[in-house]
Amino acid sequence: MEAMDSVAVMEVAAVPDPVFVGAAPLTPPPEASVLRRSARCLNRPRAPIYTEKEEPKQSTGRRGRPKKKRDAENHDPAAEAQAPAKVARKTPKAEPKEKKPMPVVEPISAADFAGAAAEEDALGKGKSAKLRVKETLRAFNSHYLHLVQEEQKRAQAVIQEIEASKNKKAGKKGGEDEIKEKRPSKRPDLKAITRMQENNSVLYTEKVIGQIPGIDVGDQFYSRAEMVVLGVHSHWLNGIDYMGMKYKEMKGYANFSFPLATCIVMSGIYEDDLDKADEIIYTGQGGNDLLGNHRQIGSQKLARGNLALKNSKDNGNPVRVIRGHVAKNSYTGKVYTYDGLYKVVEDWVQNGVQGHVVFKYKLKRLEGQPSLTTSEVRFTRAEAPRNISELPGLVCDDISGGQENIPIPATNLVDDPPVPPPGFAYIKSLKISKGIKIPSDCAGCDCEGDCASNKNCSCAKLNGSDLPYVSFKDVGRLVEPKAVVFECGPNCSCNRNCVNRTSQQGLQHRLEVFKTASKGWGVRTWDTILPGAPICEYVGVLRKTEDVESLLHNNYIFDIDCLQTMKGLDGREKRAGSDMQLPSLHAENDTEAPPAPEYCIDAGSIGNVARFINHSCNPNLFVQCVLISHKDVKLAKVMLFAADTILPLQELCYDYGYVLNSVVSATGDIIELPCYCGAPDCRKRLY
Template identity: 65%
Template sequence: MKSNGSVLYNEKMIGHLPGISVGDQFFSRAEMVVLGIHSHWLNGIDYMGEKYAKLPQYHSYTFPVATCIVLSGVYEDDLDNSEDVIYTGQGGNDLLGRRHQIQDQKMIRGNLALKNNMACGVPVRVIRGHGSANSYCGKIYTYDGLYKVIKYWAEKGVSGFTVFKYRLSRLEGQPTLTTNQVHYSRTQVPTSISELRGLVCDDISGGQEKFPIPATNIVDDPPLPPSGFLYSKSIQLGKNIKLPSVACGCKCKGECVDPRSCSCARLNGNDFPYVRRDGGRLVEAKAVVFECGPHCHCSTTCVNRTSQHGLRYRLEVYRTPKKGWAVRSWDTIPSGAPVCEYTGILTKTDDNGLDPENNYIFDIDCLQTIKGLDGRERRPGDISSLIDLDDKKSEAPEYCIDAGSIGSVARFINHSCAPNLFVQCILSQHQDIKVAKIMLFAADNIPPLQELSYDYGYVLDSVVGADGALKKLRCFCGSADCRKWLY
């Protein structure tokens, strides 16, 4: 088809190609060659050579110039943060073996072309390839729009050979990304913190958690660590705030196994909310989960204390181009597993000392969820014995958690309109739903290196600034069903 001149675009072009839209998918590289969006069967960088320098429209360019790159996990040094990419140049790769570098790269052909893109200010098309059983070649390729090359450098790669690295940033004003693969930042989980590029902090928890929580930043220049807060794995009480008295506990010996004789299980509808698999997993999201507490006679290994054992998965905080800091896991998190607790300073929502510009306020709105207010989906569970659900006073949260200056890793988890975590209210120390513990659980099986997210639960046009005017904030979650606005 190429030799017959029957491909869609026989000559290479810079920028978007008419008739091919952001989000269009291709079931093989052959399709991309036929369309002309990327004209190489194997190379990751497609570029225009010296022959194009003779055309008048390109007289100001230095050739070669790259037109398109494919990101598909071929290079072990690639990093992909959706809107911001660290792309490894071509050459020196053992394509027929384990796809590791086997020799140094050279500043020629596609590598030189990407360098010239930066110098000339020419954007490059980015296509991402990701595994798919629906494609006869095992992959689907998605066109994700135009990116600009903003920096390049040479460094020793993972395998010890020199590679060229290019940092690309997605141009503004394009359709929202839809490729699921862009939620992955690396192709491989690091074996140690020392391997992390852009490491700005070894452990933001300062040793408080079971595992160190590193922070990385390949977005800012210079790269700065998270700042302006103190890490705390537990709730701190605000001024004049007191927790209710400790609830009476169950009389079980050893571990709770019989829901008929366990008073905590009876509060959970005569059943245990967790199954023991993978260290304890929540069977379903509930109105509230009653866990065994300080006055219970059961052991600390009881399955009904699942949320009380701290972090179980290795987490990393990392910088994103548009959403600020974000969180990902190095481990697979199974559905229903507890991830982390949202901590900070427990205070009243009507506290005049709260900063209206503080974006780390978490209203303890368990009652609002239970009552199905503001479009929330009702959850199973009966707590009528603890609270009068007909009380109109309970329609607004009375308490909140302020994580602006003190908080855990949960303060860095972003909103998504299609989240992989959900919020679960838990009672163990006491039985006051208005000051319940806030835990984040996995809503689905979450693979390593996928960004963690939950729905912040804002209602549109519900946030008012200090001046009394409505505040608006765009959503950059990138999900296919994105509501476009966070509030």
């Protein structure tokens, strides 16, 4: 849609009647305070920041007053401060350098290996193993999307060269040679591994026997490359990962035979494999037809991975098992699931189906582990519903009333009787308060079709020479969080499906609003959402910040603090592009420490699905400021994007960003609000 289609100027009236028939009016909490969210919700930095292994700031502190609705609902408000609040800021702490885990060999109990992982969490001292896994995957995805963008640009350049050569009499044959010589690489994931190895940002560089700290049974990976950078399975092609002879010299391994298996991947490559879930008949490596027909074309040898599995049977060490399944939403066409620890209990040699010698291994799953989430033929984990009408606790078929591209149902299994979300009217477009004028003076590009095919796009230059998005299966993905994203707007000549209009395409994923037990209403996805994918815009009434100071009991105020983020004020961590020159950054507007963002979005009485998204100290979304029809960052559009791969039925969340001890009462006392997000690295308090 065009940029100006998403806003409508209006004079804001009183709170409208609830959109749901019979819904109760919005009851404000007793505290006289106002939620202030911000565009700095998740410090998902560029890849180089991850590779430096520095401690992130304790929080990206959001200016404003307490948010209570989701983290305090269903808890005793008398235990919390009652006075109005204002912000004070603290300096974040630093974290000591990460300690690498030592391999564990001797035990064969699953419970013992789970204990080793828990110990590693404790050694993290402020950063759990789970968080380090998430950071590593974010770094990988950042590298991967950058490399996809590079390959797409190179492919486009090759196409242009070929087209130019066809216009020459003798150019046709030469053009064909160019295609063979310069065709783009199809494996940016492997290049991402190399980048991370060069930057020393692979999580576990030494191989580990047993459970990997931060990796739980049921965790999924969307390529073997992801498993490599985590250290789960250290080879992107081989099915058997093992420790080589160098480990024999390390402490604790002197009495073991090497090589020693650490992990296997079952993905249907060998026709002799047999999967009975808790028991596996696994075919050794070698002699397989790599053309994809799964046939054995040669005999195997007792060496490398095959010898490693035999030695693991003799040594008694556990082996991690990964199962691969076909997945259309994965860029590799598969998804890999960690299914726990198995023990090699038997090995033998036989002639395979094609008559060639193969090595066979029987593995049995160790007891005391979480239940399997995968089987030989299908996933058995919870699946998203297929029919809205069959949803348990359904209280509304579509809270948007048909305004969104996709219906958004609401469910409530907490209240008795169940009630829908009360006290607001759904809107799809941002509303503008009287007295605020949105500029529309941004010059547009003159590209034809999609701007990704034009190396001279003027909108790309605003973003630092490259477009901020890369297209994946016709869906735009943000390559990295930026200080601000410049999209094509109403004055651009490119088509409406241009990748640089990604935030303007409306809802792309199936979402559900649901009542939580302790945080009020929340939002979860029915689809797999990939990193960098757009979720939704934060919609409400655009107001001047000074006008909402008197609006007490409003828990849905979102400060547009893009300007403060670009300047790195109040402990904010700068993003890519923070040094750009914009009219709103000129000297007359350049104060050392602005008291507050000048504008905010009020979703208290009218808003969209974004108003229901909860806080988490370990979020899977981040907030991105976007400019379309103008260059005033103080009036930027606020968008939510996926920071991680989000699986079906996972709750969506972002970090509200308060600094601990930053909210004080009128008398100067620190106000504390408990956090109930449940994240492994929860700060225990929202502020």
